[in-house]
Amino acid sequence: MDTGTHIAMGVALGGIATIDPTIHDNPVLFGAVMVGTIVGSHAPDFDTVLKLKNNAVYLRHHRGITHSIPLVIFWGFFISSLLYIAVPNSPYFTLWRWTALAVVIHVFVDIFNAYGTQALRPFSNRWIALGFINTFDPVIFVAHLIGFGLWGIGLHPTAVFLSIYGLLSLYYLKRYWQKRVLEHKLLLYYGENEVEGIYTSPTIKQSIWRLAVTTKNSFYVARAIDGNIQIVHQFPRVPLPNNKLIATAKTDKNVAAFLSFSSVYRWEMVEYENYKEIRFIDLRYRSKDHYPFVAVVKISNNLDILNSYTGWIFSEDKLQDKLLIEDD
Structure with a gap:
């Protein structure tokens, strides 16, 4: 997801954390937890500083090792430990629990777009990119803004954001179903025995998708509008020479x-x-x-x-x- 949505999710999680009475009744602890969820929701993307070195280093590591299981564990302990030093009388486990959850949610939501993550490292270096949520999804972002508005007028943030996330779960299922329908159409057209890979990439517009298809002999680049697929380019699949x-x-x-x-x-x-x-x-x-x-x-x-x-x-x-x- 984009930075703005990740931070919005961190704020929302901080609001949900008020379900814990010790957080709800302690403004200092609430502030520390909110800092933890906001920073934790962005922490895996601190690797953007690698752009200062060069694109090759950034490309190799962005959403790679920084989104891996060891680093997810590290971010939770590191951020909550800093918060505990800043607020020494706060319950450490409470800080860690919500901060770590924010980090996990960050990596989890990143697997749904076309870029994906290497979230299973060190057990697997495979990129997990499900390709049915855009990096910036207006529906998800606006849903959070609505939640902040309802929180601002006095509704309990836990009820607000759990309700919103319930609805967003249905939205994710809808987008997944749209992806599967497009994949099914491509498999029917080219034949299941011919297709070796289908790569979907939703755009910021709900009705438009980018598609790439690998068959035994060709690459196809397509565009889907309202479920109608148009092939825009075809390239012969030429293997790299061994020279x-x-x-x-x-x-x-x-x-x-x-x-x-x-x-x-x-x-x-x-x-x-x-x-x-x-x-x-x-x-x-x-x-x-x-x-x-x-x-x-x-x-x-x-x-x-x-x-x-x-x-x-x-x-x-x-x-x-x-x-x-x-x-x-």
Whole structure:
């Protein structure tokens, strides 16, 4: 989820915590718990500071190790311990319980969008991305705003937010059902024996979905509007060659980071006089006939890596700015 929704969930959880009489009747403890749920609801995304280093490091670790089981446990104990130091007379177990729950909820809700998390690490490095809730979902965010309004006019926050989360559970089921209907249509069209993967990505608009399909011989990029699926691009599924050039490309940090994350991509190569440019293009995030999530590497004829980049680029000019090769 986006940062705003994560924080909104932290505030809501702090309100639900007032179901505990010791919290409800103790303003200092309530304040400490609220801080814990707000910080805990955002803590796994502290890895955004990795962007300051480079995109490759960020891509490898964002929603990776920072959303893993060991780090989820760590965040709960670390944040609640700091709060206990700040408010030493508060019951530690109460601080830890609600803070840890906020961290768990953060990781849990992240698995429902197309980006996903490696929430099962260290037992599995598989990305869990269910792909039926948008990173920013207006329904979920507005539901929290309504809850804050009802809380503000005097209704009990526990009753308010438990009711809202009950309704949102039904909303999640509805979105999951919409995803399954789209998948069923694609399986019927291409044949269950041909389809090797279907990747769904809901948009901010309820009726529009982005789709990517992998079959034995092709990649298909599609768009669904009101349940009607339109294929917008088809690409031949060409395996990466097993040669020294590709082996060199895979050693590049940006390419390696991209390949560790992307579940469906195509590649292309352009030869120039003194170097070759290899592009890896993720097919899940098509936007206005453009595929913005890429990894690009330029390799000299002597198999030296000249330059590379991975990340989100929305124009060719900006991409080339990232890949300028200075003349000797």
